[in-house]
Amino acid sequence: MKTIVKLEHLSHKYATAWAIRDINMEIADTGIVGLLGSNGAGKSTTMNILCGALNQTEGNVYIHGINMREHPQEAKREIGFLPQNPPLYMDLTVNEYLHYCADLRLMPKEKIKPAMDEAKERCGIAHFSQRLIRNLSGGYRQRVGIAQAIIHKPRLVVLDEPTNGLDPNQIIEVRALIKDIAVDRAVIFSSHILSEVQLLCKEIKMIEGGRIVFSDSMDAFNNYVEPHSVLLHMENPPTEVELLAVSGVTKVDFLTARQVRVYFNGDQEISERLITASVQKGWRLREISIDKSALDEIFKQLSNQTSLQS
Numbered sequence: 424m425k426t427i428v429k430l431e432h433l434s435h436k437y438a439t440a441w442a443i444r445d446i447n448m449e450i451a452d453t454g455i456v457g458l459l460g461s462n463g464a465g466k467s468t469t470m471n472i473l474c475g476a477l478n479q480t481e482g483n484v485y486i487h488g489i490n491m492r493e494h495p496q497e498a499k500r501e502i503g504f505l506p507q508n509p510p511l512y513m514d515l516t517v518n519e520y521l522h523y524c525a526d527l528r529l530m531p532k533e534k535i536k537p538a539m540d541e542a543k544e545r546c547g548i549a550h551f552s553q554r555l556i557r558n559l560s561g562g563y564r565q566r567v568g569i570a571q572a573i574i575h576k577p578r579l580v581v582l583d584e585p586t587n588g589l590d591p592n593q594i595i596e597v598r599a600l601i602k603d604i605a606v607d608r609a610v611i612f613s614s615h616i617l618s619e620v621q622l623l624c625k626e627i628k629m630i631e632g633g634r635i636v637f638s639d640s641m642d643a644f645n646n647y648v649e650p651h652s653v654l655l656h657m658e659n660p661p662t663e664v665e666l667l668a669v670s671g672v673t674k675v676d677f678l679t680a681r682q683v684r685v686y687f688n689g690d691q692e693i694s695e696r697l698i699t700a701s702v703q704k705g706w707r708l709r710e711i712s713i714d715k716s717a718l719d720e721i722f723k724q725l726s727n728q729t730s731l732q733s
């Protein structure tokens with residue numbers, strides 16, 4: 424694996440309170456990495472430091488091997504950043520704004536026009552070149568924000584909650600765009616929506632209370648949160664003993680007289696066996712649903728594990 428980002432013992436303190444503590448991670452130079460965390464977990468702080476927009480209290484950031492603190496200009500050349508509040512100028516047109524951003528990136532004059540055309544094409548905003556940014560919808564403003572992040576063809580693009588505040592159609596479009604720009608570079612994006620991270624990322628870093636509480640592939644994460652209980656609604660429910668007799672069932676909780684939560688040992692054929700038993704024994708099963716662990720529950724489990732380890 425070639426590394427584009429390396430964070431070493433990164434910690435940051437605002438005034439007196441630590442916002443992040445001892446964050447270590449390495450990120451490969453292609454694919455999408457999701458930084459998942461609830462509000463206030465420390466995602467923006469980590470991303471702002473990673474992009475050189477905030478100076479860390481402790482630790483080091485290396486971008487493509489370059490130390491951000493020692494050589495900020497060289498390190499920032501490799502990064503495109505869309506902060507949580509996109510730095511858009513409402514009274515500029517899309518063209519004027521992108522030109523201004525390319526200038527800020529110190530791009531050579533002759534390369535600016537072709538780079539603008541390519542970024543606009545990629546982000547689907549070419550037809551709005553002359554439009555004032557204030558007259559664009561939220562989804563299109565976000566695309567302009569992404570265009571400024573890729574205009575200088577960085578190896579790494581960092582997007583802080585890029586779908587926040589968008590309507591469902593805009594969310595789908597921006598997600599497709601994120602996938603597209605990750606084809607030839609690394610993308611890190613933050614979100615507090617688990618399903619979004621599951622949909623887009625090959626790797627997930629979960630942050631809670633300023634600490635990384637999970638860091639692995641998406642497959643490993645999905646195995647971790649694999650459901651281990653099902654909810655059954657039966658008109659003629661059996662006794663606890665009868666349910667425990669079904670192979671794989673480890674525990675039974677009666678929620679109401681007809682609703683039961685059945686825990687099982689990870690065996691994914693449990694639903695089939697419960698349905699067969701219900702038909703054979705006349706339990707009159709009306710409904711069966713998988714009980715996925717809620718995101719809050721996962722955060723809690725993972726946070727507890729880390730605090731036990733540390």
Ligand SMILES: Nc1ncnc2c1ncn2[C@@H]1O[C@H](COP(=O)(O)OP(=O)(O)OP(=O)(O)O)[C@@H](O)[C@H]1O
Nearest residue numbers: 437438442460461462463464465466467468469615
């Ligand atoms: N400028 C600041 N001054 C003081 N405290 C801050 C500042 N910015 C963030 N914090 C605090 O640091 C912690 C981490 O905040 P951060 O914005 O990094 O979290 P986040 O995961 O990005 O949350 P959100 O999704 O709400 O943006 C929070 O407790 C927050 O209140």
